Amino acid sequence: MEAYLGIDVGSVTTKVVLIDRHGNVLWNSYNKTMGQPIKAIQSAFSVLRRDVGDIEIRGVGTTGSGRKLADYIVGADQIKNEITAHAVSAIHLIPNVRTIVEIGGQDSKLILIRNGVVVDFSMNTVCAAGTGSFLEHQATRLGMAIEELGNYALAASSPARIAGRCTVFAESDMIHKQQMGHNLEDIVAGLCDALVRNYLNNLSRGKEISDPVIFQGGVAANPGIKASFERELGKEFIVPHYYPIMGAIGAALLSRNTKHTRFRGWSLSEKQLSTSSFYCSDCPNACGVMQINDCDAVIARWGDTCGKWGRREG
Amino acid sequence: MKNQRIGIPRGLLYYSYAESWKLFFRELGCEVIISPETHADILREGIRHATGDFCLPVKTFLGHVALLKDSVDLLFIPRYVSVERESFMCPKMIGLPDVVRACFTNLPGIVDPVFHVKQFGDKAIHEFTKPIAKAISLPHPDVYTLFKKNMNSGAEISGEQHRLSERLLSEGGTILSSHRKMNIGIVGRPYLLFDRHLSKNLFNCIRDLNANPIFIKPAEPDIREAMAVIPKWVYWDMGKEVVTSAHQFFKDDRIDGVINVCSSTCGPDSFTGDLIRKRLNQRNKPYMALSIDEHASDVGIQTRIEAFIDMISKVTA
Ligand code: SF4
Numbered sequence: 180m181e182a183y184l185g186i187d188v189g190s191v192t193t194k195v196v197l198i199d200r201h202g203n204v205l206w207n208s209y210n211k212t213m214g215q216p217i218k219a220i221q222s223a224f225s226v227l228r229r230d231v232g233d234i235e236i237r238g239v240g241t242t243g244s245g246r247k248l249a250d251y252i253v254g255a256d257q258i259k260n261e262i263t264a265h266a267v268s269a270i271h272l273i274p275n276v277r278t279i280v281e282i283g284g285q286d287s288k289l290i291l292i293r294n295g296v297v298v299d300f301s302m303n304t305v306c307a308a309g310t311g312s313f314l315e316h317q318a319t320r321l322g323m324a325i326e327e328l329g330n331y332a333l334a335a336s337s338p339a340r341i342a343g344r345c346t347v348f349a350e351s352d353m354i355h356k357q358q359m360g361h362n363l364e365d366i367v368a369g370l371c372d373a374l375v376r377n378y379l380n381n382l383s384r385g386k387e388i389s390d391p392v393i394f395q396g397g398v399a400a401n402p403g404i405k406a407s408f409e410r411e412l413g414k415e416f417i418v419p420h421y422y423p424i425m426g427a428i429g430a431a432l433l434s435r436n437t438k439h440t441r442f443r444g445w446s447l448s449e450k451q452l453s454t455s456s457f458y459c460s461d462c463p464n465a466c467g468v469m470q471i472n473d474c475d476a477v478i479a480r481w482g483d484t485c486g487k488w489g490r491r492e493g
Numbered sequence: 494m495k496n497q498r499i500g501i502p503r504g505l506l507y508y509s510y511a512e513s514w515k516l517f518f519r520e521l522g523c524e525v526i527i528s529p530e531t532h533a534d535i536l537r538e539g540i541r542h543a544t545g546d547f548c549l550p551v552k553t554f555l556g557h558v559a560l561l562k563d564s565v566d567l568l569f570i571p572r573y574v575s576v577e578r579e580s581f582m583c584p585k586m587i588g589l590p591d592v593v594r595a596c597f598t599n600l601p602g603i604v605d606p607v608f609h610v611k612q613f614g615d616k617a618i619h620e621f622t623k624p625i626a627k628a629i630s631l632p633h634p635d636v637y638t639l640f641k642k643n644m645n646s647g648a649e650i651s652g653e654q655h656r657l658s659e660r661l662l663s664e665g666g667t668i669l670s671s672h673r674k675m676n677i678g679i680v681g682r683p684y685l686l687f688d689r690h691l692s693k694n695l696f697n698c699i700r701d702l703n704a705n706p707i708f709i710k711p712a713e714p715d716i717r718e719a720m721a722v723i724p725k726w727v728y729w730d731m732g733k734e735v736v737t738s739a740h741q742f743f744k745d746d747r748i749d750g751v752i753n754v755c756s757s758t759c760g761p762d763s764f765t766g767d768l769i770r771k772r773l774n775q776r777n778k779p780y781m782a783l784s785i786d787e788h789a790s791d792v793g794i795q796t797r798i799e800a801f802i803d804m805i806s807k808v809t810a
Contacts, residue, residue, distance in 0.1 A: 202810075244792050262800035267810045286793075297804045298779075302797060385770060432810035463532040464690075484694065 180205075180231075183238045184442070185431025186220060186253065187264070187424065188212065188245030191284025191312060192397060193219035194427040197231065202271055202432055206231050207424050216245045217452050217471070220252060228445060238437035240264070240430030244285075251471055251479035252452065254443035257433040264429030266290050266297045269393045271432055272419055277389045280408070280416065281425070282378065282398035284311040289382040301382045311398045317353065317370055321363065325401075328367055332403025335368030342373070349373055371403040375411050394418050395425040452478075459483060497629055499523045500565030500601070502557030503530065505550055505586060506573060508683035509731075512646040514569065520639050521631060526565050528557040531690035535560055540787060542596045548758040549787055550684050551585050551592065553691060558593055567602045567628060568593075571621070573730075575611040580728045583761050604628045618644070650687040651710060654696070658707040662747055675704040675805060678742030680735050680769075681754035682762070691785060692754060693794045702802050707748060711737040723772050729761040739769045743778050750779035750805045752798075757786040779805045 182205055187194040193216060197206040208223045240257035241249035242264035250258050259267075261281075269279045270292060279290040287310055291299040303310075318325045332338075339361045342352045349370070356366055394416040398404055400423065405416050421428060434440075456469045468488045470480040480488045499518050501507060507514075507527075518525045528535070531553055539556025547555075562568060570590045573582045585592065590605035606624040610617045622640050626633040662676065677699055679686060686692055686708065699706040711719070716733050719740035720726050727733045735753070742748045753769055755762035766782050774780050781801045783794065 244796075260796040260799040260803070262796065263803040263808055267808070271810055295809065296807045297800075300800060300804070302793070302800075385767075429810070433808075435810065463529060463534060465533060 180234045181237050182231075182234050183240070183431045183434050183437075184236050184253075185424075185427035185429070185434070186239070186241045186246075186249045186255075187243040187261070187427035187430060188216045188220065188241070188249045189243045189261075189283055189285070189426075190245075192423070193223065193243075193245075194424040195220065195223040195227065196421075196424050196427040196431055197227065197234070198428065198431045200435065202428075202435075204421060204424075204428065207421070207427070209423050212245075216248055217252060217454060220249060221449070221452075224445060225449075236440060236442045238431075238434030238440050239442045240432070240434035242426050242430040246430075247481060248469075248471070248479075251481075252443075254441040255434075256437040256440055256442075257430060259430050259433055261286075261426050262288055262290060262300050262302060263297070264426045264433070265395065266292060266300075266429070267432050268421075268425040268429035269395065269419075270295050271428075272421075272425075273391060273393060273417070276391050276393050278392040280378075280388075280392060280394045281396040282310055282394075282404070283396040286310060287378055287382065287396070287398075289378075289386060289388075291386060299386060301386065303378075303381045311396075313349075314370070314374065314398065314401065314404075317350070320350070320353075321367070328371075329400070329402035329404070331364050331367040332371045332401075333368075333406060335364040337365055338372050339365045339369035340372075341366070341369040368403060368407070371401070371407040372411070374404060375407040379411065388412060388414065390414055392416050395422040397423045399423070450474075456482070459488065461487070497523050497567060498526055498565045499604075499629075500526045500528070500561035500568045502554055502561055502568070502570070503528045504554035504557045504688070505589070505684045506571070507648075508651065508687050509648050511648045511650075512652075513643045516643040516646055517640050518569070520643070521629060521636065523629060526561065528560050531556070531688050533690070536690065536787065544596050545592075546758070547585060547592065548760075549691065549756045549785065550682070550688075550759075551589075552787070553688065554589070555593065555596055558597065562597065562600055565601055567604050568600065569604050572605050572607045574607060574609040576608065576730055577610050578614070579611075579726065580730050580733065581611070582730050583759075602628065648683065648687075651683045651708065654687070654706075654708040655710045658705075658709055661705045662707060662745075675749045675802065676707050676747055677704050677802070678738065678745075678748045678751040679706050679708050679754065680738040680742070680751065682731050682735065682756075682759075685754055685756055685785065693785075693791050695752075695754065695783075695794070695798070698795060698798055699802075702799060704749075704802055707742070709738055709741060710734070711741060715741060719773075723768055727765065727768070729765070732761050732765045735762075735765050736768055736773070740773050743774050743776060748778070750781070750801060752801065753780070753782045755782060755784050757784040 182197045185196045193212045195208045212219045239255045241255040242259045246258050265281050269276050281288040288302045315325050318328045339356045399418045408416050453472050459466050464484050466483045469482045470477045483489050535556035538559040539552040542555045543552045574587050606621045608621045613620045622637045626636040696706045716737045719737035742751045
């Protein structure tokens with residue numbers, strides 16, 4: 180069987196998909212990165228090989244903040260930023276899509292599409308108040324699993340108004356609202372509203388959100404957020420079946436035009452790879468240089484400003 | 494008194510006037526000491542010393558002051574209020590010497606002459622050079638003459654970028670051909686654009702993606718033309734240049750997209766950014782405001798630039 184591989188290494192989760200020439204998803208996985216992206220890719224690969232058996236990889240695409248790292252390990256034909264990757268998969272799925280709202284673990288994006296091409300976008304990577312890790316943190320604090328959050332929100336009768344400009348404020352305001360006696364459902368719904376307000380304040384200034392809107396990324400799992408968006412904007416938010424792995428699908432789709440893949444085969448992914456880092460002291464930049472080691476040999480380095488370390492070895 | 498060590502922090506207006514200041518002080522017989530290019534420690538020191546919520550370029554400037562202050566006899570921190578009759582510098586720039594004094598103890602002497610064309614008109618340079626002459630104990634007429642002689646030397650980096658950009662544009666031909674490299678117009682304040690640490694090496698980053706970063710210094714007639722398009726004259730200094738460059742880029746067919754590099758906490762930038770987006774981009778050219786703050790990660794900026802270039806190339810699967 181011939182297939183294309185898409186790998187999305189995000190700061191919170193790592194997604195791997197296998198698609199056929201037409202873009203149908205054959206296999207996929209979604210795991211926490213846990214600060215160890217190499218391990219996350221390797222374990223996804225071993226499950227993939229067990230599940231799928233013999234396949235011929237014709238192309239590999241990587242995306243996400245760890246896209247370069249993933250390339251070093253597996254050998255990629257397309258190394259794409261998350262914005263393009265997300266747009267490509269959404270357009271493939273719904274050709275007339277006009278807006279993509281994507282909220283992941285650490286960052287969120289708004290992408291505007293007209294006639295099948297990206298015309299504008301914005302991305303927020305600094306403030307976590309509008310992202311998945313914030314929601315997860317709050318769910319833990321309220322003693323519920325992140326999956327339950329949405330159902331609580333949907334059961335609310337009058338959402339509490341939570342000041343959510345930043346995580347710290349939102350948290351103290353939630354505690355305040357709890358103490359005032361608001362019920363849990365209303366607080367959770369208020370939390371969803373706060374996240375949505377945050378997203379819109381940060382990303383959609385001066386940008387027109389028009390139908391059809393696709394909502395993807397890990398946070399799209401939460402029906403409470405979807406409901407808040409729909410209430411706030413009066414528009415339907417379509418959550419695609421593969422919402423959490425759309426970036427990986429986009430990367431795989433882009434790799435379909437590969438003639439000779441640079442894929443290094445599965446063996447490298449079974450090696451004992453480790454990462455290490457050091458601070459260069461050759462100039463005041465003091466760059467934090469990262470390296471991947473295969474036993475004692477360094478197979479890749481990056482993170483330097485001047486490029487003296489960054490050339491790939493081996 | 495000769496052979497004084499004059500420290501010039503490499504920040505803010507340094508990026509506009511560096512060359513003229515250096516020549517001027519050297520010809521006066523001073524030893525000119527300039528802080529190195531911004532690096533992580535300088536920025537960290539600046540943030541640590543900032544007593545208020547200043548913008549990123551001011552915080553960076555404070556970091557340069559911290560690095561220089563103990564190794565010079567005098568710090569040169571001029572107070573540029575207005576460089577022409579109808580415009581003003583940003584308030585933080587006008588108050589810069591006061592900001593520095595408020596954030597540090599144990600400062601060396603500060604030479605903070607006022608440049609104020611709106612108030613002093615033709616006498617602006619005369620007034621500006623008076624305190625300098627006094628601080629280094631040289632006759633005012635000599636100091637005045639030397640400053641006048643060197644004042645148009647400008648700044649090396651922006652001038653160099655400008656010349657390079659003009660060459661690229663003339664070589665690139667005037668017609669859009671599918672084989673030529675993409676040209677990305679860059680607008681923004683020189684002290685953000687050309688501080689490689691703050692702008693995360695933007696120019697190289699664009700070159701690595703096989704596109705040409707284009708920077709221009711607009712001429713007087715271009716500024717007048719751009720100002721006629723918008724509802725009101727931009728009275729922020731540098732704001733006019735930013736708005737005019739954007740206007741030029743939007744109407745130039747050789748430019749494929751425009752990036753406005755701004756500091757997220759800069760007041761004037763938020764006005765000019767709005768003007769550019771709403772009033773000037775009538776042909777709907779690809780445009781991105783790249784806002785920079787001290788938390789901005791290299792990866793985040795890189796991702797935006799890559800996505801912007803993909804957007805212009807209309808990448809599809
Ligand atoms: S890697 Fe290069 S830029 Fe970074 S600290 Fe070392 S010498 Fe300086």
